[in-house]
Amino acid sequence: MSTETGSNFWPLKVSLRLRVTLAVVFPLLVILGTLTTLQYQRQKNAILENVSLVSSYAGQVIQTHLSRDVPENHPAELEIFFNQMSQDKNFRVAYFLDSSGKILYASNSANVGQTLSNSAPDCQPCHRLPVQQRPPASLVVTAGSGERVFRSMFPIENGPACVACHADDGKPLALLLTDTPVAPLEGSLTSAFRENIIWSLGMLLVTILIVNLALNRLVIQRLVHLLDALSQFGQGSFHLRLPAQSPDEIGQLADAFNEMGQRIEDNAFKTQELSEQLQQRSSERGELLKRIIGAQESERQRVAREIHDDLGQALGGISFQLEATRRLFQSDPPRARQQLDQAQGLVADTTERMYDIILALRPSELDDLGLVSAIRSQAERVFANSDIHFEMDTSRFTSRLPAEVETAVYRTLQEALSNIVRYSRASRVKITCAYQKGIFEAEITDNGKGFSLDEIKFTQASPRGLGLLGMQERIAQCGGGLTIDTHLGSGTRILLRIPIESEPNHE
Structure with missing residues (x-):
């Protein structure tokens, strides 16, 4: 694929990659973020529960020690005990409070009193909060210094050993309060959370890479090939086809493209054939026009020649006879009457010859008696000097057609009859005319030698081909069609069909 084509498709690839990547990455990012946050909260709660449990155990140990030293009234040992606690980094501060909240002992003796x-x-x-809504004995608070600590509170109950010195009112005698720094715990949680984020981002990057590789192989490259094929197809490469692909949506699209290309290529081939046929028909019509013009000129020359040779000489002879009759009328009346009889005969012959010339131009039967009589008279004249016998069936046609249709049908059958005499070597001919359901049909068949339509050339050098073309053109001008069915050795059948819009006039 050329660089220009690739650059044209590059924005599409980027857009599709971006959309698909976002469609995959965004939900994955939300899921991973949610799972990481939930895991962080679970770890945090678990650590706090563990710290609370450890603090509870430590408090119980301290409470046991205090329960032993306080009744025995060993204040020095208690002070040493709290000073030793201050050296433990797990405790930020430890207070021993009486029921009024006064600090009796403290680690490092801080704030005593x-x-x-x-x-x-x-x-x-x-x-x-109300007493019933207060949290358990341990919770995370912010100390006055701003440091977050895990605060634990252990009440010193008024036991049997304490009743001797203290009133038995059911209330705790003192309270042990310890603050454990949360920073080391939160640092550990933050580090674990950071590691989870890094692992999630790494997983996300790997997912993006895998998605893009799969997208490029399974979608992008195939779409680029399809778009490249469409581009070349739009430039006229109708023969281009895509290779067979997997039966997914893109594969179905490629199959649809191949089917479309095949249809367009077939249509283009048919269009080319029609164009060639149209050019051939145009050339044939040009040849036909030349022949028509030539035929018109030949007809004019023939009519002029016949008028000059036949009618001119006949009229000249009549004039000469009349002049001779005028001279002999006084001197030799019998001979003048003889000359007058000869002139009358010349007039009769000239009149008959004039009728023949008029009939050759347009038969009077066509206008006076109709199409059927005109065709029958033409067949009788054409076959008069031949061994061809003809029959005519007009039982299903007793009407008159429009004048232009009758003329076209007459000239077409006239040409067909002429071709039978000249080329067919037939012995029998049948002519049929019929009208039914708005369609006029005329059929002429012979038992002659037939011919091959493929060998007929519609050029001026082939009068027979131009004659057949002229027959088709005449019928086509009337909105009809003409079919020729013939093979060598099997005779010829010519059928013409013309739709008649208005109802024919009955004779």
């Missing part, structure tokens, strides 16, 4: 207020921002996530 201060009272924590429930209205502090980092306490509001729980204390702003």
Whole structure:
């Protein structure tokens, strides 16, 4: 494929690639993003649950230690215990509060003696809610420093060992509060989330690559070949066909293209044949026109010659006889009467000859008696000096046709009868005329030697071919058609059919 053709199709390829890629990638991106987010939330919740569980275990250990040291009144050991907790990086801070919120012990002794207020921002996530709606003992809050921590609260219940010193009112005696930094956990989650994003993007890129490779092989290249074939087809390459492809939509499109190309090629071939036939018919009509003009001129010459030779000499003889009669009328009346009788005979012969000339130009029977009588008279005259016997069947035609139709039919049958005498060597001829259902039909058949239509040339050098062409043209001018059925050795059948719009006049 040429560079120009490829550049013309490049925008289509880009657009199709982009659309299909987006159609595949966008849903995949949404699915992967949703799955990654859900996985991140599940991991986060699982880690928080694990941290809550660990904090609960650590709180129980601390609570056990406190339950042992507080009744025994070992404040120094408690202080050492909280100072040791401050060295554990898993704890940001640890407070031991009494029931009023006062800090009794703290890691690194920070804020000892201060009272924590429930209205502090980092306490509001729980204390702003009713008691029954507060979250469990552990939750994530933002400390005053802005750091996110996992806060755990463990109440110190008023047990049997504590009743000796404290009133048994059913309320907790103290509260252990620990804050565990969330940053290491969130960093681990963020790292895992980032890895998931990278894996998702990698999977997405691989998917895009695979989709484009498959799209290029299964769709784009095949469409480019199809478009290239359409382009060449539009430039006149009607013989171009696409190879057989898989029976998918593009394969069906290629098959439809091949079928369309075959139909167009067949139509183009038929059009070429019709064009050649039209050129041949135009050439034949030109030859026919030349013959008609030549025939008209020959007819004029013949009429002029007959008038000059026959009528002119006859009239001259009549004039001479009349002049001789005038001279002899006084001196020799009997001889004058003899000359007058001779002049009268010349007048009769001249009149008959004049009728023959008029009949040759147009038979009077056609105008006076109609088509059937004119054809019968013409057949009798043509076959008078031959061994041909003819019969005529006009039982299904007793009407008069329009004048121009009768003239065309008469001249056509006149030419056919003339050809029978000159070429057929027939012994029997049958002429049939019929009218039914608005169609006039005339048929003439003979038992002659027949001929081959393929060998007939419609040129001026072949009068017979031009005669047949003239017959077809006459009938065609009346809106009808003429068929010739003949083979060598099987005689000839000529059938003409002309539609008659108006009802024929009955004779």
